[in-house]
Amino acid sequence: MEHRNSEVLVTVVGPDGVPLVGTDVVVEQTAHEFLFGCIGFDLIPLANGEVGRQGGADAPAGQDEDLAAKWLELFNFATLPFYWGDFEPVRGRPDTERLLAAARWFVDRGVVVKGHPLAWHTVTAPWLLELSDEEILEAQRARIRRDVSDFAGLIDAWDVINEVVIMPVFDKYDNGLTRAARRFGRIPVIRTVFDEARAANPRATLLLNDFDMSTAYECLIEGVLEAGVKIDALGLQSHMHQGYWGEEKTLAVLDRFARYGLPLHLTESTLVSGHLMPPEIDDLNDYQVAEWPSTPEGEARQADEVVRHYRTLLGHPAVEAMTYWGLSDAGAWLGAPVGFLRADGSPKPAYDALHALVKGEWWLNPTTLRTDDQGRVRVRGWRGAYELRAGDAAAGFELARGRDTVEVRLERLGGSTT
Amino acid sequence: MEHRNSEVLVTVVGPDGVPLVGTDVVVEQTAHEFLFGCIGFDLIPLANGEVGRQGGADAPAGQDEDLAAKWLELFNFATLPFYWGDFEPVRGRPDTERLLAAARWFVDRGVVVKGHPLAWHTVTAPWLLELSDEEILEAQRARIRRDVSDFAGLIDAWDVINEVVIMPVFDKYDNGLTRAARRFGRIPVIRTVFDEARAANPRATLLLNDFDMSTAYECLIEGVLEAGVKIDALGLQSHMHQGYWGEEKTLAVLDRFARYGLPLHLTESTLVSGHLMPPEIDDLNDYQVAEWPSTPEGEARQADEVVRHYRTLLGHPAVEAMTYWGLSDAGAWLGAPVGFLRADGSPKPAYDALHALVKGEWWLNPTTLRTDDQGRVRVRGWRGAYELRAGDAAAGFELARGRDTVEVRLERLGGSTT
Numbered sequence: 001m002e003h004r005n006s007e008v009l010v011t012v013v014g015p016d017g018v019p020l021v022g023t024d025v026v027v028e029q030t031a032h033e034f035l036f037g038c039i040g041f042d043l044i045p046l047a048n049g050e051v052g053r054q055g056g057a058d059a060p061a062g063q064d065e066d067l068a069a070k071w072l073e074l075f076n077f078a079t080l081p082f083y084w085g086d087f088e089p090v091r092g093r094p095d096t097e098r099l100l101a102a103a104r105w106f107v108d109r110g111v112v113v114k115g116h117p118l119a120w121h122t123v124t125a126p127w128l129l130e131l132s133d134e135e136i137l138e139a140q141r142a143r144i145r146r147d148v149s150d151f152a153g154l155i156d157a158w159d160v161i162n163e164v165v166i167m168p169v170f171d172k173y174d175n176g177l178t179r180a181a182r183r184f185g186r187i188p189v190i191r192t193v194f195d196e197a198r199a200a201n202p203r204a205t206l207l208l209n210d211f212d213m214s215t216a217y218e219c220l221i222e223g224v225l226e227a228g229v230k231i232d233a234l235g236l237q238s239h240m241h242q243g244y245w246g247e248e249k250t251l252a253v254l255d256r257f258a259r260y261g262l263p264l265h266l267t268e269s270t271l272v273s274g275h276l277m278p279p280e281i282d283d284l285n286d287y288q289v290a291e292w293p294s295t296p297e298g299e300a301r302q303a304d305e306v307v308r309h310y311r312t313l314l315g316h317p318a319v320e321a322m323t324y325w326g327l328s329d330a331g332a333w334l335g336a337p338v339g340f341l342r343a344d345g346s347p348k349p350a351y352d353a354l355h356a357l358v359k360g361e362w363w364l365n366p367t368t369l370r371t372d373d374q375g376r377v378r379v380r381g382w383r384g385a386y387e388l389r390a391g392d393a394a395a396g397f398e399l400a401r402g403r404d405t406v407e408v409r410l411e412r413l414g415g416s417t418t
Numbered sequence: 419m420e421h422r423n424s425e426v427l428v429t430v431v432g433p434d435g436v437p438l439v440g441t442d443v444v445v446e447q448t449a450h451e452f453l454f455g456c457i458g459f460d461l462i463p464l465a466n467g468e469v470g471r472q473g474g475a476d477a478p479a480g481q482d483e484d485l486a487a488k489w490l491e492l493f494n495f496a497t498l499p500f501y502w503g504d505f506e507p508v509r510g511r512p513d514t515e516r517l518l519a520a521a522r523w524f525v526d527r528g529v530v531v532k533g534h535p536l537a538w539h540t541v542t543a544p545w546l547l548e549l550s551d552e553e554i555l556e557a558q559r560a561r562i563r564r565d566v567s568d569f570a571g572l573i574d575a576w577d578v579i580n581e582v583v584i585m586p587v588f589d590k591y592d593n594g595l596t597r598a599a600r601r602f603g604r605i606p607v608i609r610t611v612f613d614e615a616r617a618a619n620p621r622a623t624l625l626l627n628d629f630d631m632s633t634a635y636e637c638l639i640e641g642v643l644e645a646g647v648k649i650d651a652l653g654l655q656s657h658m659h660q661g662y663w664g665e666e667k668t669l670a671v672l673d674r675f676a677r678y679g680l681p682l683h684l685t686e687s688t689l690v691s692g693h694l695m696p697p698e699i700d701d702l703n704d705y706q707v708a709e710w711p712s713t714p715e716g717e718a719r720q721a722d723e724v725v726r727h728y729r730t731l732l733g734h735p736a737v738e739a740m741t742y743w744g745l746s747d748a749g750a751w752l753g754a755p756v757g758f759l760r761a762d763g764s765p766k767p768a769y770d771a772l773h774a775l776v777k778g779e780w781w782l783n784p785t786t787l788r789t790d791d792q793g794r795v796r797v798r799g800w801r802g803a804y805e806l807r808a809g810d811a812a813a814g815f816e817l818a819r820g821r822d823t824v825e826v827r828l829e830r831l832g833g834s835t836t
Contacts, residue, residue: 165633165634165637166633168636169633169636169674182677185640185644186636186637186640187640187641187644188644214632214634215583215584215587215634216583216632216633216634216637217637218586218587219583219604219634219635219637219638219641220637220640220641222603222604222605222638222641223605223637223638223640223641223642223644223645224641226603226605226606226641226644226645227641227644227645256587259600
């Protein structure tokens with residue numbers, strides 16, 4: 001984990017501008033540079049004051065607040081849903097205000113927000129089917145222009161286009177995006193949507209995202225890069241309903257996609273705490289069961305695998321983000337018990353195990369250090385944000401790659417009384 | 419099969435320059451426009467006068483001649499082997515003369531010849547491993563420049579590069595091409611080898627060839643085309659040791675790859691006349707059996723499937739060539755009974771069934787027509803070459819797309835006596 005740590009020589013200056021020499025100071029981590037992500041879908045009602053909507057009429061009081069607290073304790077990176085068919089089921093009436101409130105809720109709590117996805121053949125706008133192929137592409141561009149602009153500043157990260165490997169040959173049902181991808185080709189469609197998103201928010205981190213971890217995705221990426229389309233990060237889905245990949249496969253996948261020199265985001269990861277989906281299922285959506293219970297054995301296995309998976313991912317220098325696909329079993333995709341919380345909100349072993357990493361093994365708890373005769377302390381820790389306190393004064397600083405020294409000027413806590 | 423036929427109004431002019439009015443003429447097809455291909459590996463010894471080499475010391479006399487006759491009766495398109503590791507096992511000592519003799523042997527008999535392959539990670543030159551990645555690519559370019567130039571005029575069709583989808587992630591053994599593809603990327607390598615082949619023989623038909631019929635090959639093709647690399651035809655392998663694809667899958671594959679607007683060549687097709695390879699075998703090379711006999715039931719099935727497969731391919735307008743991977747079971751790849759002839763040279767039912775198509779149902783036998791009062795006959799038939807005879811005079815003409823009328827000037831047979 002050497003690549004996730006930094007060391008910095010901090011010169012501590014008091015509120016009066018004089019270096020604090022030979023003084024005890026307390027250093028404490030306040031945030032991770034690594035993006036520990038999760039979907040934030042469940043918290044949209046809370047962020048919008050829609051009490052009881054998520055849990056239903058007979059949901060326990062405070063359920064959403066409890067979920068929010070558990071979410072914020074573990075994660076710093078939220079994925080919000082922009083599935084076009086849900087976001088704008090009627091053309092011209094997008095769900096912008098509600099998503100703005102949700103994004104603002106997360107940003108106010110120090111969370112980085114990503115929108116998912118701007119273009120995808122699944123849950124795309126049904127009204128695209130009434131348009132010509134050219135009009136579909138133009139509507140897609142307009143949608144991107146509008147939404148990326150509307151959310152800029154709150155959402156500066158986007159899964160721009162999702163699952164392009166299969167998009168033009170997707171044959172389960174007719175849809176506008178498959179038509180466009182088949183008509184215009186994968187790379188022209190990717191160039192179009194990336195150009196539009198880039199123009200609407202030049203500061204945004206733009207991802208290409210896919211579930212296909214085969215060499216097909218490599219072929220697509222190489223074509224896209226060769227065509228000069230600028231991709232900021234590669235999204236790798238990793239739903240593991242059919243079983244944990246294991247370290248060897250995970251590392252092999254990471255190495256194959258890391259060779260393009262782009263940051264990797266594990267965008268959609270899941271590990272079940274119940275029985276595994278049979279291996280012969282090809283499209284996960286085809287597996288429909290009445291009940292998919294979380295079991296004690298399954299929860300123990302899940303906790304073990306969660307720890308191993310996060311260790312593997314953080315251990316690889318190319319990985320910058322890992323998004324888990326659902327904190328709670330309540331409302332989970334496919335009804336699978338993939339949450340770190342059970343449907344009743346109680347934590348599974350996986351929650352505590354991951355917490356022990358994120359806020360334990362990979363976290364610098366308050367640590368007392370003594371400044372030297374020039375007012376300096378050497379701080380070594382996980383890259384991210386830190387707070388330094390001395391008496392009733394404090395200041396923040398960061399541990400980041402390539403920053404060896406920093407001066408922090410303390411400010412007195414508790415307001416403007418000097 | 420409408421798209422394989424043409425009609426032309428032929429004006430027949432006698433040796434004296436006068437139209438032959440109201441005269442019986444005989445029209446007969448002499449060649450197909452469609453490329454009915456087969457490997458010509460087995461005939462290299464015969465073409466080089468290496469008698470007995472192919473069949474071994476105790477091979478029946480005339481075996482090679484018999485094989486040649488059966489080959490020429492069915493096919494008009496030969497694939498010759500240019501596997502670099504076999505062709506130039508010692509750097510600087512290529513097997514050029516022997517292959518030139520073989521190519522000339524086929525060309526002299528009216529056969530179009532294709533070289534296979536110029537670049538591939540399997541059976542590539544072992545001495546590449548002593549070179550740097552840059553030197554490997556330079557050696558590959560030099561090899562293409564030399565061989566495409568040396569064979570121009572005899573070989574004007576090349577499988578330029580083979581199996582690029584898997585090339586950079588091929589992990590069975592180290593080799594120069596995998597190193598280069600991984601280092602420089604698939605598309606730059608493809609561009610390099612195509613540019614070199616194009617420069618060495620601008621008239622050549624240059625193919626990209628792959629066994630991967632999944633959407634991965636589509637992604638690669640789209641990237642290559644988007645990058646502006648000119649491909650003349652797409653090669654689709656179709657070894658069917660694990661069973662005939664059937665019409666539905668075959669048509670789906672053809673439709674998917676036809677959408678790039680490029681001609682399709684089925685470059686490597688096989689259908690076994692014995693038991694099928696188990697479906698769980700992933701790399702066909704992994705299946706090793708002591709004996710793989712041709713059986714009466716297998717031969718009947720093979721004949722049926724051969725007819726269905728050729729009908730399907732010729733029925734699709736995008737297909738311009740179909741190369742079967744081995745006329746005889748003797749020396750067949752993997753020891754599989756894929757030939758149309760048994761190891762002893764006797765024809766299986768598939769040979770006769772395909773012959774009944776190529777020289778029967780899809781062939782215009784000698785047909786008597788009568789010219790009109792302007793010396794014209796209307797000829798309708800399979801695209802290809804024809805001969806028209808009237809008395810002791812004859813001439814050739816072609817049925818080709820977009821040619822509605824032609825004038826043929828007959829010449830007296832039997833030499834220059836006038």
